[in-house]
Amino acid sequence: MENNLEIIGFNIESCLAAQEAGADRIELCGSPGEGGTTPSYGLVQSAREKLEIDLYVMIRPRGGDFLYTNNEFEMMMKEVEFCKRSGCDGIVTGALTPDGHVDKERCKILVDIAYPMGVTFHRAFDRVADPFGSMEDLIALGFERILTSGLQPKAEQSTSLLSQLIRKSDGRIIIMPGSGINSANIISIAEKTGAKEFHSSASFLKKSEMKFVNKEMNEVLEYISVNKDEVKNMKKLLNNFTKSAKK
Numbered sequence: 001m002e003n004n005l006e007i008i009g010f011n012i013e014s015c016l017a018a019q020e021a022g023a024d025r026i027e028l029c030g031s032p033g034e035g036g037t038t039p040s041y042g043l044v045q046s047a048r049e050k051l052e053i054d055l056y057v058m059i060r061p062r063g064g065d066f067l068y069t070n071n072e073f074e075m076m077m078k079e080v081e082f083c084k085r086s087g088c089d090g091i092v093t094g095a096l097t098p099d100g101h102v103d104k105e106r107c108k109i110l111v112d113i114a115y116p117m118g119v120t121f122h123r124a125f126d127r128v129a130d131p132f133g134s135m136e137d138l139i140a141l142g143f144e145r146i147l148t149s150g151l152q153p154k155a156e157q158s159t160s161l162l163s164q165l166i167r168k169s170d171g172r173i174i175i176m177p178g179s180g181i182n183s184a185n186i187i188s189i190a191e192k193t194g195a196k197e198f199h200s201s202a203s204f205l206k207k208s209e210m211k212f213v214n215k216e217m218n219e220v221l222e223y224i225s226v227n228k229d230e231v232k233n234m235k236k237l238l239n240n241f242t243k244s245a246k247k
Contacts, residue, residue, distance in 0.1 A: 003238040004197040014226040021231035025054040034063025059093035066124040090118030100129035145174040154180035159192035183233040
C-alpha cells in the first residue's frame with residue numbers, strides 16, 4: 001500500500017495550496033478554533049468544483065463533546081445528504097454515548113446515508129473508554145478509517161498504542177495518525193507505528209493584506225492557511241520512506 005497524506009482545509013485557498021503541493025486528500029472543515037466543524041455549503045461546493053483529489057467533509061455541528069441532541073443529529077443527517085449530492089468522496093464524523101463508547105445506532109445511520117461515500121471516524125475516538133473495543137465497533141459499522149492521536153494530545157506521544165491498533169486492525173480498517181504531525185516527525189511516526197496514512201494541518205497564520213487597519217479595534221486579522229512547502233516536504237519524505245521500505 002502506498003502512503004497517503006491528508007491535509008486539513010479550512011478555506012478554499014488552503015485546499016488548493018494542499019492539492020498543488022501533492023496532498024492526496026482534503027479534510028474540509030470550518031471553525032478551526034473549535035477543532036473543526038461542518039463547513040459552509042458554499043465552501044463544500046467550491047472545493048468540490050475546484051479539487052481533483054479526494055474531498056472528505058467534516059460533519060460536526062459544533063465544537064465541544066461528541067454527545068449530540070436529536071436536533072443536532074438531524075442537522076448531521078441533512079449535511080451528509082448534501083455532501084453526497086455535491087459529489088464529495090467521503091465524510092468525517094463521529095458520535096459517542098455518555099459512557100464513552102461509540103454511539104453505534106447513530107453512527108450506523110450516518111454510514112448508511114453516506115453510502116457509497118467513504119466514512120472516517122474522527123478524533124472522537126480519542127475520547128473513548130475502550131479503544132480496541134471501539135475499533136471493533138467501527139469495523140462492524142462499516143467505517144473505512146479512524147483518525148486518531150492514540151488517545152493522547154499528539155500522535156507522537158502515543159506511537160505504542162497506534163502501533164497496537166494498526167496490528168490488531170489487520171487491514172480491516174485504516175488507522176490514520178493525526179495531531180501534531182509535521183515534516184520533523186512524520187517518518188519517525190511511520191517507523192514506530194507502521195501507519196500508511198497520515199493527517200496534518202500543515203498550517204500557518206497568514207497576515208491580512210489590508211492596507212487600512214483601524215487600530216482602535218485592537219485586533220490582528222490573521223487567518224489559517226496551508227504551508228505548501230511543509231506539505232511538499234512531508235509527501236517527499238513519505239515517498240522516499242515507502243521506496244526504501246520496498247528495497
